[in-house]
Amino acid sequence: MAADAENLSTLQLQFARFRRNRLAIASVWVLVLIVLACFLGPYLFPFTGEDADFDYISAPIDFSSPHLFGTDDYGRDLLVRTLEGGRVSLTIGFLGALVAGGIGVLYGAVAGFTGGRTDSLMMRLVEILYGFPYVILVILLSLLFGGGNIALFAAIVFTLWLTPAVIVRSQAEGLARREFVEAARAGGMTSTGIVLRHIVPNCFSVVIVYGSLLVPEVILSESFLSFLGIGIKEPQASWGNLIQTGTSAMDTDLRLLLLPGAFLVAVLLCLNFIADGLRDAFDPNDR
């Protein structure tokens, strides 16, 4: 194998492959734009998403008015509300994926590497948790953690770490048998060291691909719960509760559904294309 002037690690080669996937890169850009819009956009406006503007109650879409996409029943600007809602949903989404992924990866890596009875026990626990009906579990956990947004976040994470754990566990099991792990043990490494330094980094590709699918799952989760009324509470906006409001007004006023729906769909599509691109880039058949 010819060595290039700069040695490319496996990771760098994989990302180079990802960069060649135009759909994935375009999705990255769109996502970045949406994130910037949600976090910085509201500063461009003289009002917030909670300010009621009595001059413009239920205003229609009118690009000449100060409220570009109209207002809702309370006179709150729909665009700003959607952007602010995006802040909440995206934060919960990415942060939640990170935490759920992190817990799942560690749990799975330890279970897969240790094997034997410990592995069986750990996985039985996962299976039991899988058996609980999702919504009931979230409600219970939410109540357990005292209600409120933090509790909601904790509850969502608690249910979503299970799948990354299962996926990483099977990866770890395979890796544990590889010779370089034996070599590490022969080199005096402790089991903890091996899990952290050899197993987890080599699960990276699987984790990244799955992690990028986890983000939409978390966002959808939050949206669903807010939709049910047990998520983010008014007056704070999230895409979930905006969609909830929008759906109940669907027969009469589609505008309320339009913006948050469009944003949510856009983000979900982007994340899915990115996940596809990552999966192709990390294809295990290539090196």
Added chain:
Amino acid sequence: MPSTPMTADPLLSVRDLRVTFRLPQGEVRAVDGVDFDLRKGEVLGIVGESGSGKSQILFALMGLLAGNGGASGKAMLGGRNLLALSPRQLDQVRGSEMSIVFQDPMTALNPYMRVGDQLAEGLIAHHGLSRDAAWKEAVAMLDRVRIPDPAARAQAYPHQFSGGMRQRVMIAMALLMKPAILLADEPTTALDVTIQAQVLDLIAELARETGTAVILVTHDLGVVARACDRVLVLYGGQVMEEAAIDTLFDHPRHPYTQGLLKAMPRMEGEESPRLGTIPGAPSARRGPGCPFAPRCDRKIVICDRESPPLLLEDDRRIACHVEAADAVA
């Protein structure tokens, strides 16, 4: 001197075989102009290290190259050029005139079918035999390849066989169709030493009995000495030397052949404190000259510039500028 004169009635005649692979970083020439003849009933060994292109020769002949590979040149069997056949024509040739045995028998056998059924399949499809007749022939062939209790074993599944026995089943499958040529790609590399000896002896014996010609690809010169009549030494996709085995092993002339023989540890004969080595490693890079030149300790200026022609000299064919120069001198 012309490179390869026509041997008396060769069964298979390969001229200027080239196999190229299209990769994102450019083209790779795996086989770079190989000529040889195969006579009826002879066992020809093709020996080489990684990157020599030895397996690709077999795949090209059988039309089994990967999607991004292409073969050119002539491979004349029964008046037809195998490399120019359509997939359907090749299908007919495969299995009836040419069969192949691979290194890993497990992947070549269907784990969900009984062994007897897999053997009978080809006979029923290509030769139109009834199931009973095909089964009977299958059992007879299993006996021929020395599977004990063949009638019962035919009812078993591949995972119930050991590695050596599975390889024998592969050979049975390959020979059942009575092909003119059997191609074997490293057939014993994955087997234990004692089993390897059995399988090699079996291949050589069956070849003699049935008059099937064999092309045996291997990296092991010992295997060649045991099972083959003639041997082709391949490096960098080109033939370096070709001769009958006694000729080659008694008087190797090509620097690569000599280097390989010096590098092999021996079970008999004098002990040596260190093994002879060839510096460097087989590489995929191809310059304009002789592919072995970067590692050759006898090279002269022309070796890096021009690829040496394959010349016929008395008892062998050899591609080496230095040897040619010596011969003339």
Added chain:
Amino acid sequence: MPLLEVQALDVGYQIPGDGVLSAPRVLPIVREVSFDLEAGRTLGIVGESGCGKSTLGRAILRLNRPTGGSVKWQGQDMATFSADALRRKRAELQIIFQDPLAALDPRMTVLASVTRPLVTFAPGLSRKDREAKAREALERVGLGPEFASRYPHELSGGQAQRVGIARALVGGPKLVVCDEPVSALDVSVQAQVVNLLMDLQDQLGLALVFISHNLAVVRQMAHEVVVMCLGRVVEKAPRQAFFAGPLHPYSRALMDAVPEPDPKRERARRGTAITGEIPSVLNPPKGCVFATRCPLVQPRCHAERPELRDFPGGRQAACHFIEGAQ
């Protein structure tokens, strides 16, 4: 005092019992193996699939746990080492693997792989010092500084094996177990690595346990040869005596089966390969381990397992029909 003393070593794996409710049973992989090894010497262990040689190699390093017998390192029984002490002792007892590329973490550079063991073996050293030692080890195996930043996928098989050797050497070992280290390499590269190991043995006084199925390579490297079959030692002999005339029928069969690049020898041997399949480890034969395939087999061989007996010249063999036991 020998560096390594292995006495009546048994290693087995637990497998599920025969019925659903029955207790798990121990499947013996290595049975009653004994040998000593001195500094600067090489013990060659040969055998075919299922003979237990790889398991034995790992048991010597206590990478798996014996179920019987003992392994003494420099006079101390390894079973008495605490987990921590054992981890630090590993600097002295190292291993190189059959598949050189699989033995390297694909995400670590060559330098990182070779430096890593020093974190445990030389905890007092600064990072710079550790890396300096790693570079020294790489030089010793013939890999220049340009290799330090390479990744495993950029290495050839031979280069990767050298990295493995450098990694084993970096802690200053006294013994290195070589588990089929050249089987996956091309012939010309094999010769380079064999020569390298022999040079390193001369320079560093290493004791080597060289596990291989390739008798010819063992002849090149070993001072003493042990032949294993289904977990048991069937013959042990100094190299020259062994290759001049093996005592055990299995050793003889192995030697005859190895193909040599010598057509006359091979022609004489055509058709002499022993018949029969290698017995499964799960169902070892009663009596002599070689009884099912031995050309000299008698009814006694199936009934009674031959003991390993001593013969002149420091040799041992386990067969009923060899004369001249001491």
